[in-house]
Amino acid sequence: MSPGSRLGYWLRIGGAGLFLIALIVVVNVASHGTFLEPSNIVRVLRQITYNCVLGVGQTFVIITAGIDLSVGSLVALTGVVAALFANSVHLSGFALIAATLLVAVAVGSVAGWVNALPVVKLNLPPFITTLAMLEMALGASFILSHGRPVALVSTDFQNTGIGSFLPAVTNALHLPNVPIPVIWMLAIIVLASLVLNRTRFGRYVFAIGGNEEAARLAGINVARVKTMVYVISGACAAIVGFLYMALFSSGSPQTGTGDELLESIAAVVVGGTSLMGGRGSIIGTFFGALLIGVLYNAMNLLGVDSYLQKVVLGAVILLAVVLDELRKRFLIREG
Amino acid sequence: MRNIGKSFPGVRALADVSLTLRSGETLALVGENGAGKSTLMKILSGALRADQGAILIDGVPVQIDSPQRAQHLGIGMIYQEFTLVPQLTAPDNIALGAEPVQGGFIDARAVRERAQRALDELGLDLPLDVAVGHLSVAEQQLVEIAKVLARSARIIVMDEPTAALSDREIEHLFTIVGRLKASGAGIVYISHRMDELPRVADRVTVLRDGRAIETREARDFPSDEIVHAMVGRRLEAHFPELAAPVGPVVLEVRRLERKPAVNDVSFSVHAGEILGLGGLIGAGRTEILRAIAGADVAQSGEIRIDGSPVRIRGPHDAIAAGIAFITEDRKAQGLVLGMNVRENVTLAHLQTFVDRDLLIDVARERSATARMIDELHIRTPGTEQLVRNLSGGTQQKVVLAKWLLGNARVFLFDEPTRGIDIGAKAEIYKIMVELAARGSAIVMVSSDLPEVLGMAHRILVIRGGRIAAEFDRRQATPDKIIAIATGAAA
Numbered sequence: 150m151s152p153g154s155r156l157g158y159w160l161r162i163g164g165a166g167l168f169l170i171a172l173i174v175v176v177n178v179a180s181h182g183t184f185l186e187p188s189n190i191v192r193v194l195r196q197i198t199y200n201c202v203l204g205v206g207q208t209f210v211i212i213t214a215g216i217d218l219s220v221g222s223l224v225a226l227t228g229v230v231a232a233l234f235a236n237s238v239h240l241s242g243f244a245l246i247a248a249t250l251l252v253a254v255a256v257g258s259v260a261g262w263v264n265a266l267p268v269v270k271l272n273l274p275p276f277i278t279t280l281a282m283l284e285m286a287l288g289a290s291f292i293l294s295h296g297r298p299v300a301l302v303s304t305d306f307q308n309t310g311i312g313s314f315l316p317a318v319t320n321a322l323h324l325p326n327v328p329i330p331v332i333w334m335l336a337i338i339v340l341a342s343l344v345l346n347r348t349r350f351g352r353y354v355f356a357i358g359g360n361e362e363a364a365r366l367a368g369i370n371v372a373r374v375k376t377m378v379y380v381i382s383g384a385c386a387a388i389v390g391f392l393y394m395a396l397f398s399s400g401s402p403q404t405g406t407g408d409e410l411l412e413s414i415a416a417v418v419v420g421g422t423s424l425m426g427g428r429g430s431i432i433g434t435f436f437g438a439l440l441i442g443v444l445y446n447a448m449n450l451l452g453v454d455s456y457l458q459k460v461v462l463g464a465v466i467l468l469a470v471v472l473d474e475l476r477k478r479f480l481i482r483e484g
Numbered sequence: 485m486r487n488i489g490k491s492f493p494g495v496r497a498l499a500d501v502s503l504t505l506r507s508g509e510t511l512a513l514v515g516e517n518g519a520g521k522s523t524l525m526k527i528l529s530g531a532l533r534a535d536q537g538a539i540l541i542d543g544v545p546v547q548i549d550s551p552q553r554a555q556h557l558g559i560g561m562i563y564q565e566f567t568l569v570p571q572l573t574a575p576d577n578i579a580l581g582a583e584p585v586q587g588g589f590i591d592a593r594a595v596r597e598r599a600q601r602a603l604d605e606l607g608l609d610l611p612l613d614v615a616v617g618h619l620s621v622a623e624q625q626l627v628e629i630a631k632v633l634a635r636s637a638r639i640i641v642m643d644e645p646t647a648a649l650s651d652r653e654i655e656h657l658f659t660i661v662g663r664l665k666a667s668g669a670g671i672v673y674i675s676h677r678m679d680e681l682p683r684v685a686d687r688v689t690v691l692r693d694g695r696a697i698e699t700r701e702a703r704d705f706p707s708d709e710i711v712h713a714m715v716g717r718r719l720e721a722h723f724p725e726l727a728a729p730v731g732p733v734v735l736e737v738r739r740l741e742r743k744p745a746v747n748d749v750s751f752s753v754h755a756g757e758i759l760g761l762g763g764l765i766g767a768g769r770t771e772i773l774r775a776i777a778g779a780d781v782a783q784s785g786e787i788r789i790d791g792s793p794v795r796i797r798g799p800h801d802a803i804a805a806g807i808a809f810i811t812e813d814r815k816a817q818g819l820v821l822g823m824n825v826r827e828n829v830t831l832a833h834l835q836t837f838v839d840r841d842l843l844i845d846v847a848r849e850r851s852a853t854a855r856m857i858d859e860l861h862i863r864t865p866g867t868e869q870l871v872r873n874l875s876g877g878t879q880q881k882v883v884l885a886k887w888l889l890g891n892a893r894v895f896l897f898d899e900p901t902r903g904i905d906i907g908a909k910a911e912i913y914k915i916m917v918e919l920a921a922r923g924s925a926i927v928m929v930s931s932d933l934p935e936v937l938g939m940a941h942r943i944l945v946i947r948g949g950r951i952a953a954e955f956d957r958r959q960a961t962p963d964k965i966i967a968i969a970t971g972a973a974a
Contacts, residue, residue, distance in 0.1 A: 347844050349834045349838055355822075359820035360817075360819065364820070366809060366817055368798075368803040370800065
């Protein structure tokens with residue numbers, strides 16, 4: 150590999166990454182080093198967990214040139230259903246946690262399947278089908294919860310929501326405690342990267358996004374692959390719903406219905422995944438989510454007014470995608 | 485049009501073409517697929533710009549640098565594919581882009597009156613309140629003509645206007661052409677149908693290989709001479725030696741139907757045989773291949789491979805049955821441009837590169853792709869190069885590599901050498917001959933007559949979705965094929 154193409158490689162995967170590093174350096178200097186303190190790094194990772202997991206599911210969908218607008222509502226619905234389920238079964242400990250997670254993921258997956266059905270059968274735009282799901286899931290979560298958060302009776306979820314991962318080890322190494330949800334996020338990133346980059350399914354996701362007709366003529370079952378990406382997105386939303394439920398000790402119909410949807414899409418796009426399909430990466434989405442998280446964290450550290458924070462966030466998203474576009478043009482010219 | 489020249493990368497589309505159109509006449513423009521008719525008319529209508537030459541209207545040189553400019557100069561195009569907005573009514577379509585406005589709002593009454601006037605002039609009675617998408621194809625075409633007329637076009641280009649019309653509708657169209665002529669317009673009439681030329685044309689100009697070969701009065705230009713001028717005597721490309729097919733029947737197609745494009749098509753191909761499908765664009769050749777390959781599902785008929793019937797409900801079934809379909813349009817159907825050579829080559833047979841049913845073995849993919857790169861002389865820096873960055877001929881070889889990777893016995897080639905250079909063409913011919921020598925059955929659709937004649941053992945001429953004639957290689961001549969394909973001979 151020539152030095153030139155190595156640079157090209159890093160440019161290819163690292164659009165958001167490079168931007169992020171520059172941002173981190175600037176913020177760290179401006180905050181007199183507090184930004185890069187281990188406890189602050191962990192704080193950022195904890196904050197981006199939910200957005201990042203939603204973004205991972207969204208990445209699969211967007212690479213096929215689709216979109217999933219229902220993820221925010223599915224977080225609410227799966228959280229409510231999970232809480233209701235946990236309160237109604239006579240289980241405890243690990244069995245309760247596993248069964249509740251399974252129920253949440255099942256609900257999210259079925260919702261994803263329903264999202265995909267009109268897309269693959271009738272060729273309807275996913276924008277519409279997932280928008281419809283957004284409304285239906287939101288309404289359903291309000292109906293099921295009577296509009297109030299469903300408080301968990303069991304306290305078995307506390308460790309999942311707010312506990313730390315192997316605290317004995319991190320304490321012995323004088324490191325800050327790593328919250329369990331962050332471990333979930335990292336595991337999901339690794340698993341999703343493996344699926345996307347190393348399995349047939351992942352390859353087909355790219356092929357369909359790049360040229361659906363060529364994929365079909367190569368014998369790929371396009372409908373099945375497309376259905377699966379919406380199921381994955383629904384399942385990711387369910388995991389986020391479950392983690393939020395564990396965090397707050399309740400399933401609320403209002404969780405996930407704020408900025409979550411748009412910020413998950415922003416993370417994916419800032420991470421270099423093309424809305425036109427065919428191109429993208431999980432690691433890019435992680436960087437995208439990290440960029441947004443770092444930005445919020447830095448603005449808090451620097452005492453930026455919270456209304457102004459939104460303006461800055463929007464501007465940075467725009468800047469990131471403009472830089473990404475320029476980077477792509479550079480790459481195409483270089484070949 | 486004087487001395488018009490136009491080149492595309494690697495192709496000289498037009499060389500020194502001159503054309504005169506008089507007021508009140510119909511000039512028929514004929515030529516094989518790729519002879520340059522469309523390019524010439526695109527230059528006239530401002531869709532393309534000529535590299536050389538000049539265009540004069542009423543003796544005055546004009547610059548036609550955009551479709552708007554062409555319209556302004558009174559040039560109207562009626563394309564084969566309509567430019568109507570199906571959701572709008574006929575009057576709205578006729579006014580589109582030049583709506584009469586009153587006080588900032590569209591003047592609906594003026595729109596309607598203008599449409600009525602244009603239709604009256606043509607002696608037409610069309611429903612004005614229905615979206616044109618609900619009209620018949622013939623009616624839509626008439627709206628298209630009215631649209632051009634409403635812009636006071638004096639030079640009207642019609643690109644195969646009768647292709648989609650019934651006999652009665654064609655009669656009506658000819659009447660309208662007569663009326664347009666009488667009003668002083670000049671009409672360029674592009675057609676593949678020899679039988680209609682004497683009826684509609686005053687003069688005929690033949691294009692061949694981007695040159696204007698001959699122009700004569702239509703009544704002194706019998707159709708066999710037109711066909712001869714279209715085909716000409718050409719430098720034969722160098723084709724490899726074809727061995728005689730020896731094996732048993734591999735592919736058998738019986739009464740295949742997918743209306744309207746494929747009607748009752750039956751043929752068989754032996755091991756080692758290359759069967760050429762000749763005919764005009766739109767004759768149904770591609771559709772026959774698509775139905776065999778499962779790209780479109782056939783309505784009825786039977787396909788047998790090595791004597792046993794196979795059911796093909798989609799591309800997956802065809803691939804499993806050993807059928808490889810090398811599509812006409814590499815970019816739209818053959819390749820994922822944003823993927824690299826390796827990912828494209830292995831796409832249709834990825835299951836053979838998976839370990840323990842789970843992860844793709846990239847190293848094995850690389851070595852298989854590298855082998856293909858060697859075997860087919862694919863000119864790429866490596867397996868990881870994006871196919872977007874490769875030349876047309878090289879891309880075509882990547883498509884071939886994709887299908888050679890499996891154990892296909894039947895290869896369907898659709899325009900295998902379109903848009904690629906001579907060198908790459910020769911290599912692709914060589915690969916086809918080698919495939920045949922290994923006992924594959926090959927069906928090749930090509931609009932390039934010398935290619936069909938040089939590369940096929942047998943030739944079927946397709947017309948209207950049916951097999952119109954069958955030739956052995958030795959009996960076939962360009963004249964015979966064109967005559968049957970165009971309907972000049974039955």
